[in-house]
Amino acid sequence: MRLIYLxxxxxxxxxxxxxxxxxxxxxxxxEVDEEITxxxxxxxxxxxxxxxxxxxELISVVSVMDGLIEVKVWRRASDFxxxxxxxxxxxxxxxxxxxxxxxxxTVIDIFDEETVRMRAEYRSDYGYxxxxxxxxxMAPKNLPKLAVQTTVDRTDISSGDEVKVTITVTxxxxxxxxxxxIQDSPPLSQFRYLAGYPPKIKNQLSPGESDLAxxxxxxxxxxxxxxxxxxxxxxxxxxxxxSASSPSISIEIKPKRMPDLVLKVDPPVPIKRxxxxxxxxxVENNGDASAYRVEVKAEVKSDGxxxxxxxxxxxxxxxxxPPGGSETYSATVKGSRSGSYAINLKASYQGDGEMxxxxxxxxxxxxxxxxxxxxxxxxxxxxxxxxxxxxxxxxYKY
Amino acid sequence: MLNVxxxxxxxxxxxxxxxxxxxxxxxxxxLSKYYSRQKFPSRVETLAINxxxxxxxxxxxxxxxxxxxVPNLHGVGANRSIGKQGFWDNREMIMEEIEKRxxxxxxxxxxxxxxxxxxSFTPLIIHELxxxxxxxxVVAVMVLPFREEGSIYLQNAAFSMxxxxxxxxxxxxxxxxxxxxxxxxxxxxxxxxxNDMVAERxxxxxxxxxSEMLSVxxxxxxKTVMRGGLGMGTLGFYESDKKTTSLTSAIEGSIKPGGxxxxxxxYEDAARAMIIIQGSRESLDVDEITKxxxxxxxxxxxxxxxxxxxxxxxxxxxxxxxxxxxDLEMLYAQAAQAIQDEKGRKTRAKKQLDDAFAYxxxxxxxx
Numbered sequence: 001m002r003l004i005y006l007x008x009x010x011x012x013x014x015x016x017x018x019x020x021x022x023x024x025x026x027x028x029x030x031e032v033d034e035e036i037t038x039x040x041x042x043x044x045x046x047x048x049x050x051x052x053x054x055x056x057e058l059i060s061v062v063s064v065m066d067g068l069i070e071v072k073v074w075r076r077a078s079d080f081x082x083x084x085x086x087x088x089x090x091x092x093x094x095x096x097x098x099x100x101x102x103x104x105x106t107v108i109d110i111f112d113e114e115t116v117r118m119r120a121e122y123r124s125d126y127g128y129x130x131x132x133x134x135x136x137x138m139a140p141k142n143l144p145k146l147a148v149q150t151t152v153d154r155t156d157i158s159s160g161d162e163v164k165v166t167i168t169v170t171x172x173x174x175x176x177x178x179x180x181x182i183q184d185s186p187p188l189s190q191f192r193y194l195a196g197y198p199p200k201i202k203n204q205l206s207p208g209e210s211d212l213a214x215x216x217x218x219x220x221x222x223x224x225x226x227x228x229x230x231x232x233x234x235x236x237x238x239x240x241x242x243s244a245s246s247p248s249i250s251i252e253i254k255p256k257r258m259p260d261l262v263l264k265v266d267p268p269v270p271i272k273r274x275x276x277x278x279x280x281x282x283v284e285n286n287g288d289a290s291a292y293r294v295e296v297k298a299e300v301k302s303d304g305x306x307x308x309x310x311x312x313x314x315x316x317x318x319x320x321x322p323p324g325g326s327e328t329y330s331a332t333v334k335g336s337r338s339g340s341y342a343i344n345l346k347a348s349y350q351g352d353g354e355m356x357x358x359x360x361x362x363x364x365x366x367x368x369x370x371x372x373x374x375x376x377x378x379x380x381x382x383x384x385x386x387x388x389x390x391x392x393x394x395x396y397k398y
Numbered sequence: 399m400l401n402v403x404x405x406x407x408x409x410x411x412x413x414x415x416x417x418x419x420x421x422x423x424x425x426x427x428x429l430s431k432y433y434s435r436q437k438f439p440s441r442v443e444t445l446a447i448n449x450x451x452x453x454x455x456x457x458x459x460x461x462x463x464x465x466x467x468v469p470n471l472h473g474v475g476a477n478r479s480i481g482k483q484g485f486w487d488n489r490e491m492i493m494e495e496i497e498k499r500x501x502x503x504x505x506x507x508x509x510x511x512x513x514x515x516x517x518s519f520t521p522l523i524i525h526e527l528x529x530x531x532x533x534x535x536v537v538a539v540m541v542l543p544f545r546e547e548g549s550i551y552l553q554n555a556a557f558s559m560x561x562x563x564x565x566x567x568x569x570x571x572x573x574x575x576x577x578x579x580x581x582x583x584x585x586x587x588x589x590x591x592x593n594d595m596v597a598e599r600x601x602x603x604x605x606x607x608x609s610e611m612l613s614v615x616x617x618x619x620x621k622t623v624m625r626g627g628l629g630m631g632t633l634g635f636y637e638s639d640k641k642t643t644s645l646t647s648a649i650e651g652s653i654k655p656g657g658x659x660x661x662x663x664x665y666e667d668a669a670r671a672m673i674i675i676q677g678s679r680e681s682l683d684v685d686e687i688t689k690x691x692x693x694x695x696x697x698x699x700x701x702x703x704x705x706x707x708x709x710x711x712x713x714x715x716x717x718x719x720x721x722x723x724x725d726l727e728m729l730y731a732q733a734a735q736a737i738q739d740e741k742g743r744k745t746r747a748k749k750q751l752d753d754a755f756a757y758x759x760x761x762x763x764x765x
Contacts, residue, residue, distance in 0.1 A: 388432075389432050392431055392432045393432075394462070395461050395462060395463075396431055396457075396458065396459065396460070396461055396462060397462055398454050398455050398457065398460075398462045398465045
């Protein structure tokens with residue numbers, strides 16, 4: 001039993017015992033037994049770092065999008081010098097790589113046209129790396145720089161409204177921007193594009209020069225639209241490609257503007273029978289668009305001459321009533337028979353290409369003939385009786 | 399349609415005329431003149447004539463235009479001489495007032511026989527009417543005074559009646575104030591009552607003469623009746639009440655002394671008579687009428703009979719002229735006695751005064 005335990009123990013212990021042996025074996029394979037260490041550095045174009053006798057300098061970022069940068073690595077007191085374009089996330093060995101006493105560089109990240117993060121592997125005995133700035137970095141660089149600005153003539157629109165988009169590209173750099181292209185967002189479904197789309201810009205922009213592209217579009221739906229940034233791409237003299245984008249714009253599209261006519265009739269004063277009374281009609285546009293070709297038609301429910309229009313007309317037409325505006329007109333009606341007459345007013349008008357109808361109804365009351373002298377009627381018999389009595393009195397008074 | 403003139407002369411005449419006018423208003427209410435209308439059976443013109451304004455003012459139902467004041471102080475003081483003079487002075491004015499009322503077929507001149515204005519004006523007016531209207535029938539309605547009222551009244555009655563007879567009136571309807579004695583109550587009510595009775599009868603008479611009668615009695619018949627006998631007559635009237643609907647009793651009631659304006663015994667004293675019977679068709683029984691009229695005519699001689707069919711209770715009016723008026727003789731006797739007495743008193747007074755003056759005959763006033 002005890003033997004089995006020993007065997008098991010031996011088996012368990014064997015990897016621990018074997019491991020140092022294996023390590024010792026692998027160490028035997030390396031020619032140099034110096035340790036390799038790595039560090040990460042952030043570079044700006046023109047920055048350099050000293051690692052032992054090696055100097056690593058970031059010349060420029062060739063392309064952010066393609067992940068290409070240009071570095072120069074050289075060794076002091078030797079003729080080793082290597083200019084190389086490096087690809088993002090790919091190890092590049094300089095002077096046979098770190099294993100052979102050289103350097104291995106890897107681009108970790110390209111932040112923008114100037115800033116890059118890199119990892120350097122090197123022998124640990126090279127000491128602590130030191131950053132420095134090359135003269136080239138401090139010297140002004142001749143680079144184009146474009147500023148893109150997108151503006152819309154208005155952000156508060158209604159469905160159906162036209163929006164003019166102006167894209168202004170200005171070269172604020174000190175070198176000519178070449179191969180300038182702008183890319184507006186793919187056509188937005190919320191708009192119907194009218195003219196000038198896709199926007200085009202001059203191919204080349206000298207320093208200080210600006211160009212603009214204008215296009216117009218019509219809102220077709222409603223809701224909030226975020227117009228994505230407009231991106232301008234350009235290259236410098238070294239065909240380094242840059243891009244610039246405008247801040248995005250949000251446009252709120254409100255529901256379609258429509259005229260909304262309201263017919264208002266001053267409550268007509270009851271007309272005396274046989275008398276005349278005015279009817280004042282006001283057509284108000286409470287909507288937010290003009291009403292065109294407004295026609296008001298009245299329908300009087302009256303038989304024959306019971307209620308007739310003697311002056312003016314209950315029908316009227318207006319070419320345009322602007323939003324918030326109103327039109328007033330009046331007519332005089334004459335009531336020949338007492339009663340209540342319903343008048344239906346119909347307004348038809350055009351708003352946004354379609355005919356709209358509005359109706360309102362009101363009543364004109366023709367009063368019963370007012371016998372004002374009725375009040376005298378009770379007095380009349382008294383007067384007559386009084387007169388009669390007086391006459392009789394006089395007749396028989398001697 | 400008869401044209402009737404009614405003259406009320408003097409206070410008494412005025413009042414009878416006023417009663418006639420009130421009767422024509424239909425109601426007995428004092429205010430009837432304010433709400434009602436005069437309804438005469440014919441065209442009736444009334445005129446109240448008086449010399450006393452106050453008497454005219456008292457009238458209630460006579461229109462102001464029908465009151466004629468003859469300006470002669472305030473009355474004539476029961477003096478017929480002054481009255482006659484007053485009439486002569488104003489004759490044209492009075493007659494003009496009458497004439498402007500048109501033509502007339504019959505005139506009733508109502509007056510008191512005893513008063514001043516009435517007794518003096520009436521004969522003269524009758525005379526004037528006769529002169530101016532050719533075919534007019536003039537009947538005087540004379541109210542005799544109480545026999546005890548006084549000598550002047552009696553003498554006025556006596557002389558005026560004689561004057562009227564002389565001017566050939568078509569008759570006198572006598573109304574005796576003695577009648578008042580049968581009425582109870584105060585004197586004013588009694589006077590009013592007698593005036594109303596006269597008015598009622600005269601209007602009934604006019605209505606009857608003017609309506610279509612079954613048996614014809616017209617103005618000519620009335621004239622004939624009035625001209626009979628002494629030319630003096632009276633009116634009897636009876637209206638059946640609920641209890642007595644018998645026509646015989648109604649006719650008899652109308653000729654009873656109690657129903658007459660002047661108390662007389664019709665069966666003995668009447669010269670001519672006219673009986674006007676008014677009633678509804680079913681109440682007018684031929685038998686009853688014939689028997690009653692026969693009974694009357696057997697005594698009197700001529701009896702005119704008129705029958706008017708009109709709804710209502712039977713009413714009977716009798717018109718009589720008298721063949722003899724014993725009362726009148728007595729009245730004249732009393733009048734003559736009164737005149738004698740007056741004369742005697744006057745002579746005695748004159749003598750007394752003369753005797754008294756004799757004391758101072760040859761003397762002068764010494765101061």
